[in-house]
Amino acid sequence: MIASSLHSPNVVPLVGFCIDSEEGLFLVYKYVSGGSLERHLHGRKKGGKGSSTLPWSVRYKVAIGIAEAIAYLHNGTERCVVHRDIKPSNILLSSKKTPKLCDFGLATWTSAPSVPFLCKTVKGTFGYLAPEYFQHGKVSDKTDVYAFGVVLLELITGRKPIETKRSPGEENLVLWAKPYLQKGKGAIEELLDPQLKCNLRYSNQIGRMIEAAAVCVTTEESRRPGIREIIAILKGEEEPVFSKRRKSSFLGNGCVIDCYSQLQQSNSEMKSHLALAMLGVSEFEDDDYLYVC
Known part of the structure; x- marks a missing residue:
C-alpha cells in the first residue's frame, strides 16, 4: 500500500487500518x-453566508507546502509516486494552516519521474486532468504538475476549475486564464481573487505564482517542467521562465475545440462537464482512448 510508505510533513500520515x-x-x-482547502476557498458557512476569505499569506504557504509534498512523492521516495488526484478537497489544513496532501486511492508507482506509462482507465476529477492523461491515458509525474497548476490558479483567482454557470468563455478556468498568464506579473489585476486585499509587499509572490501556474498547465507534457523547477519559481530562486519558446509552448498550438457541438444531444451534467473539461485541448481522440470513471 502506497500510503503506508509515505513519511513527509506535508502528507497526512496513515495511522493504521481495520477490517469489518x-x-x-x-x-x-x-x-x-483545519478542514480542506476546498472548504476554505469555495465552501459556504451555515445560513448561506460565504466562508471567510483565505488570506494571501496562507494561499502562498499552501502552494509551497503542496509543491514540496509533490516533490517528495516524485523524488523523495524509493519509487516515484504519482498521486493522480491533486485538488483542493484532497488538501487538508492544520490548525496552523500547514497544508497536507491526502487521499492516495488513485496513487500509483512509476519506474522514474518523467517516464510515462499508459493507463486504459482514466480516473480523476474533471478540470484537473492533464491533456495527455485525459486523451490517451498517459501517466507520469507531469500529470500531477498539471493538476497542481490548476490548484495554483484556484489559489490565485478564487475560482473553481469548472463552473457551468459562468459566462461563455469563462466556464473553464485554465482556458479563461491562459491569455492573462502570458503576461506574468502584469496580469495580477485581472487574475487575482477580488475578495483579496493585497498590498504591494505580496506582488512578487503573486507574480511568481502566476508564472508557476502558467508553466504547470502547459498543454504539451514534454514542455511542462518538473515539480522541483516549479518550487524554484515559487520561491523566487529562478529567473522568470517566459522566454519566447516557453510562451508559445504553454499556450499550446492555439487550436481550441468546441465540444458542445459533439455533445449537444445530451444535456446531462456529465456531458456538460466533459465538454468544459475538453475545451482548450488540441485534439479530440476516438472514444477508444477515453475511459472516465
Missing part, C-alpha cells in the same frame, strides 16, 4: 483539524 466483516476495509489517518 460487513463494511470491509477502513484506513485510519491522523486527524487534521
Whole structure:
C-alpha cells in the first residue's frame, strides 16, 4: 500500500487500518483539524453566508507546502509516486494552516519521474486532468504538475476549475486564464481573487505564482517542467521562465475545440462537464482512448 510508505510533513500520515466483516476495509489517518482547502476557498458557512476569505499569506504557504509534498512523492521516495488526484478537497489544513496532501486511492508507482506509462482507465476529477492523461491515458509525474497548476490558479483567482454557470468563455478556468498568464506579473489585476486585499509587499509572490501556474498547465507534457523547477519559481530562486519558446509552448498550438457541438444531444451534467473539461485541448481522440470513471 502506497500510503503506508509515505513519511513527509506535508502528507497526512496513515495511522493504521481495520477490517469489518460487513463494511470491509477502513484506513485510519491522523486527524487534521483545519478542514480542506476546498472548504476554505469555495465552501459556504451555515445560513448561506460565504466562508471567510483565505488570506494571501496562507494561499502562498499552501502552494509551497503542496509543491514540496509533490516533490517528495516524485523524488523523495524509493519509487516515484504519482498521486493522480491533486485538488483542493484532497488538501487538508492544520490548525496552523500547514497544508497536507491526502487521499492516495488513485496513487500509483512509476519506474522514474518523467517516464510515462499508459493507463486504459482514466480516473480523476474533471478540470484537473492533464491533456495527455485525459486523451490517451498517459501517466507520469507531469500529470500531477498539471493538476497542481490548476490548484495554483484556484489559489490565485478564487475560482473553481469548472463552473457551468459562468459566462461563455469563462466556464473553464485554465482556458479563461491562459491569455492573462502570458503576461506574468502584469496580469495580477485581472487574475487575482477580488475578495483579496493585497498590498504591494505580496506582488512578487503573486507574480511568481502566476508564472508557476502558467508553466504547470502547459498543454504539451514534454514542455511542462518538473515539480522541483516549479518550487524554484515559487520561491523566487529562478529567473522568470517566459522566454519566447516557453510562451508559445504553454499556450499550446492555439487550436481550441468546441465540444458542445459533439455533445449537444445530451444535456446531462456529465456531458456538460466533459465538454468544459475538453475545451482548450488540441485534439479530440476516438472514444477508444477515453475511459472516465
